[in-house]
Amino acid sequence: MYKFNREEYNRRMSWYVDARFGMFIHWGLYAIPARSEWGRSYEELSNEDYQKYFEEFNPVDYNPKAWAKAAKEAGMKYVVLTAKHHDGFCLFDSKYTEYKSTNTKLGRDIVKDFVEAVRVEGLKVGLYFTLLDWYHNDYPSLNDRFHPMRNNEEYNKREIDFDNYLDYMHKQIEEICTNYGKLDLLWFDFAYDDMRGEVWRATELINMVRKLQPDVIIDNRLEVSGEGYGSLAEGNPTPYHGDFVTPEKMIPPNGIQDVNGEDLIWEACVTMNNNWGYHATDKFYKPADMLIKKLVECVSKGGNMILNVGPDARGNIPKEAIERLDIIGNWMKDNSESIYGCGKSSIEKPDYGRVTQKGNKIYFHIYENSIGPLPLIGIKHEEVDLIKYLYSGAEVPISTSWVHSDYPNIVFANLGENPILPDSIDTVLEVTLKNERVD
Known part of the structure; x- marks a missing residue:
């Protein structure tokens, strides 16, 4: 029977609570069509339809050192990269699939390059890993509201072995927990509808992760999505409860508390424009002063903010994002002491x-x-x-x-x-x- 250990939890979370500010990087094949990281789902593209982007993927300007440096100069303390997103394309050299960056024209293990670059800058290393996989034949499509083939009657007639998919998913997570040194953060995404908790063999998964990476911090999305708080908030934590709550594209009005009114650790995941992955026509970038004030708001409510960038098909962080990171970085150089290690005050919010x-x-x-x-x-x-x-x-x-x-x-x-x-x-x-x- 799992028993939550508050002392161990507080020790594991100490660096994260102190950091307060991180960078999310969503990058993959979807940077080429440049119509959202969810493009495969929205446009109901088959594996065959999507294959041309795999064959074309060759980001000639790819430089993870520049990404890590941009995060450091913006005052961020940790960086999380999408090791695999919902389209199933792996940015790491997995031995369980051919659908990976080392088999593209780029020919490189992107995760390996990334973790090395981030560590050089003295930042904490995080990897995002999807629970969904629209490329894998044994991932369910029938009655799944997100799968690109949800309306394809012929595709939905196939027989699937979901346990085979789960074996595959677990083995890939074992790879990223084994092959890239110490990981500081794992960001799973996401549980939904009846696909929650033990459907993913979550206890087995977390036991494996904790054995390989005992100090890693894990989000709560084995239980929930961007909505919902999870079992730690409910006061009855499961073995896979997650270490922090992940509100998406919003900041909780009063922070987040558990059923006993105690503050929970949380992180608002925020896009600069309206998409996570590179979107060529989405120019609705939030002003830098707004992003600074939203970071302050998160900290004043006891939370972190992880701010996303979506590099383009050449591997460059868009200039609009770089411009905002520069302004944020200049403010942080003068004022980071009011962010790092800070949190809520008993003093009420002033009107100014x-x-x-x-x-x-x-x-x-x-x-x-x-x-x-x-x-x-x-x-x-x-x-x-x-x-x-x-x-x-x-x-x-x-x-x-x-x-x-x-x-x-x-x-x-x-x-x-x-x-x-x-x-x-x-x-x-x-x-x-x-x-x-x-x-």
Whole structure:
């Protein structure tokens, strides 16, 4: 009978909670048609229809060192690559299939290159692995709402051996847990409808993974998809409960709590535009200032954010994404202390921004200036040791102006006469308290 070990769990999760910010990389054959990583499903393409992209795959600019460097310079602490996505194409040299990157014109083990490049930059290594596989003959298509061949009557007449598929899937996961050194994170995707938990032989799978990679962190999608929290949240964790919750393309309104009201560890997975894989006509990129503020929002609610890039068919991260990563990186160089190791504060969200906290450090993220001195509601005068701008270290004095004399119990910060904030995206004040706050 599985018994959840809180102490072991907290130890395993410590680096991840401290990191707060990661990069997702969705890349594969779907970068060539450039119409979404789900294109095979949307367009109901057969293996034969899709084969031309396998034969064409030759990303001449492929450079995982550039990807890893971009993540590092953006202030990210971990990177997760799609070792295999739903189309079944493997970015690693699996001995159980010919449908892999080493058999393309590229002729390289992409996962091997990736993990080496990420480790050189001092970042944590993560691999994504799909539970679905639209290429494998024994993956169910009849009555499956996602399979590309779901409406193909002739294809659905074939006999399948789902256990054979599960053996294949488990063996491939064993390969990625064995052949690429220490993995820091495994991102499975995803359980749905009646395809959940033990349908995937999940206990057997996790026992194998934990034996090979005892410290690896695993998401919760053996039980759920982007919706649903899983059994850890329900207070009755299964052996395959997952270590963190994975809301997709949204940020939980109040963070995420279990049935007892205790905060759970979670990660918002966020696209820069509207697709995970490269999409040639999707130019709806979120502005960099919005992405910075969404990262701050996640941390202020006790969560991480993993931000996606989808390299194109040549292997380049799109210029729109690079431009945003550069802006995020410049902000992080000045303000990362308000992100790394930080989390929720007992201080309520101010109307001008957000608050993150780490020990006796309170970080006020200011998105808009005030008229007159800035109120730091929730802090007492006698608690304050020092207030300063995080980006420069310059002290910010406590205001003694008569204009706020009607509010003697509120600490006001004197930001000076200039109504323009030093950083128009997010100016961060670091308030050091005399003692760590216990609320």
